[in-house]
Amino acid sequence: MSETIKTASFEYLIHLAKENPDGGFTFVLDGETYLIKDVLEISAIASKKGYIVIY
Numbered sequence: 001m002s003e004t005i006k007t008a009s010f011e012y013l014i015h016l017a018k019e020n021p022d023g024g025f026t027f028v029l030d031g032e033t034y035l036i037k038d039v040l041e042i043s044a045i046a047s048k049k050g051y052i053v054i055y
Contacts, residue, residue: 008053009055013027013043013046025037
């Protein structure tokens, strides 16, 4: 059984975040939606989902 290694550039992940009119961002990764206050939270979310984030 082999494990898939997932990588993503930080720049690409930031482009997935959509700014909300009332503040913060909506970020969708692998079909899961996250409401975040700052795009810097994206790295932690991606890491928890098994991604290696490339800066």
